Amino acid sequence: MTETQVLNYALNQFAGIDAAAFELSAPYWQRKTYGKGEFYNEYKNVCKYLGFILDGVFRTYYIDDESAEEKNVFFFSKNQVVVAYKSFVTQTPCSYYTESMTESTVLYIHINHLTELYGKSHHWERFGRLVAETAFNLAMNRAEEFMFRTPEQRYLELIRNHPDIFNNVPLYHIASYLGIQAPSLSRIRKRMVGK
Amino acid sequence: MTETQVLNYALNQFAGIDAAAFELSAPYWQRKTYGKGEFYNEYKNVCKYLGFILDGVFRTYYIDDESAEEKNVFFFSKNQVVVAYKSFVTQTPCSYYTESMTESTVLYIHINHLTELYGKSHHWERFGRLVAETAFNLAMNRAEEFMFRTPEQRYLELIRNHPDIFNNVPLYHIASYLGIQAPSLSRIRKRMVGK
DNA sequence: CTATATTCTTAACCCAAGTTAAGATCGTCA
DNA sequence: TGACGATCTTAACTTGGGTTAAGAATATAG
Numbered sequence: 499m500t501e502t503q504v505l506n507y508a509l510n511q512f513a514g515i516d517a518a519a520f521e522l523s524a525p526y527w528q529r530k531t532y533g534k535g536e537f538y539n540e541y542k543n544v545c546k547y548l549g550f551i552l553d554g555v556f557r558t559y560y561i562d563d564e565s566a567e568e569k570n571v572f573f574f575s576k577n578q579v580v581v582a583y584k585s586f587v588t589q590t591p592c593s594y595y596t597e598s599m600t601e602s603t604v605l606y607i608h609i610n611h612l613t614e615l616y617g618k619s620h621h622w623e624r625f626g627r628l629v630a631e632t633a634f635n636l637a638m639n640r641a642e643e644f645m646f647r648t649p650e651q652r653y654l655e656l657i658r659n660h661p662d663i664f665n666n667v668p669l670y671h672i673a674s675y676l677g678i679q680a681p682s683l684s685r686i687r688k689r690m691v692g693k
Numbered sequence: 694m695t696e697t698q699v700l701n702y703a704l705n706q707f708a709g710i711d712a713a714a715f716e717l718s719a720p721y722w723q724r725k726t727y728g729k730g731e732f733y734n735e736y737k738n739v740c741k742y743l744g745f746i747l748d749g750v751f752r753t754y755y756i757d758d759e760s761a762e763e764k765n766v767f768f769f770s771k772n773q774v775v776v777a778y779k780s781f782v783t784q785t786p787c788s789y790y791t792e793s794m795t796e797s798t799v800l801y802i803h804i805n806h807l808t809e810l811y812g813k814s815h816h817w818e819r820f821g822r823l824v825a826e827t828a829f830n831l832a833m834n835r836a837e838e839f840m841f842r843t844p845e846q847r848y849l850e851l852i853r854n855h856p857d858i859f860n861n862v863p864l865y866h867i868a869s870y871l872g873i874q875a876p877s878l879s880r881i882r883k884r885m886v887g888k
Numbered sequence: 889c890t891a892t893a894t895t896c897t898t899a900a901c902c903c904a905a906g907t908t909a910a911g912a913t914c915g916t917c918a
Numbered sequence: 919t920g921a922c923g924a925t926c927t928t929a930a931c932t933t934g935g936g937t938t939a940a941g942a943a944t945a946t947a948g
Binding site for chain 2: 894895896897898899
């Protein structure tokens, strides 16, 4: 299966993009590989591309002014869209950094081309709406994790729902994602051995 | 100014809905008043209406299975849209309760009518997109408050950004919204007197 | 204006996460 | 294999929120 076929299949699964609709977009997709630590988009940059991850893991993080600490906000992995959503849809500077945590491969499309596709086919409009809903769900899930769950519950849910991330990311990055310090995660893990 | 004019003006401000586009929607808007404690939408119900608050304050809350506690998720007040967004766009049962905290007046429209309007005018499509973006921003802001701010910082930002809510809602509801218990909020307030 | 309910604060104690620094473990590559 | 860097755990101590229950302040209604 070629990379283009992988993309076509994934877009079909995600938003019912059929062969004809995909054909419209074909000239616009570009391919890029990222080294470990390379940025997909940086703080204060406007995110101009929507990416589809063929392989690899990305993280979006915030740098706290006061503590100067990095706080992980989202992880994105294989067969998912990677984008700084708010920056992308409003074309305003981003508050976050999004970097590759591994060697990664991405197919990406420019916002102008995507906007063009919206006008050409309701399949692509549907895609746009589904990306918006996905972004909302991602943000809302994150809010709910913090509002309703303890760090220990968040840790267990991460393992259950995102084993791919848990297995490919150092624990100190996991801790940051869970909103706690590395020693706290160690204590949680130790506590849980008894259970 | 009639209530309809208020609505027209607000929709124009929010999404550039002009007189002609508003005219299309006019037959669909209905009016309802809510007593204190009355529900806009309940847990397990599908949210079928998008509301515009002419007057009053609503809260959306979650009931924690374990603690059986109510946890406030969002407040909605005058001149804002009130809706259980995820339930509304996916037409699936809601995880939350949304209730009126005061005597309130709402103009609301059924999802089927709104969908109809999407097809009739790009102004309404634009409105739909902006509601989606608003919902995303609301959820993302909430996630960011919990990921990056302390309870004290969240308290100060609530006062600064939403004085209308701060001034019209009992402190124990504020505490719940901030993700802490009432005694903790009291301690925070006490600490701050010195500053 | 008092009685009553609601809301807010306080106190005492507990517990989990933060902080800092040291040391253990793991991986990797020369 | 052995040494270095990266990652993970542990310890000791601090800090702030949770919990419970009591009491103070504030609204509201009769």
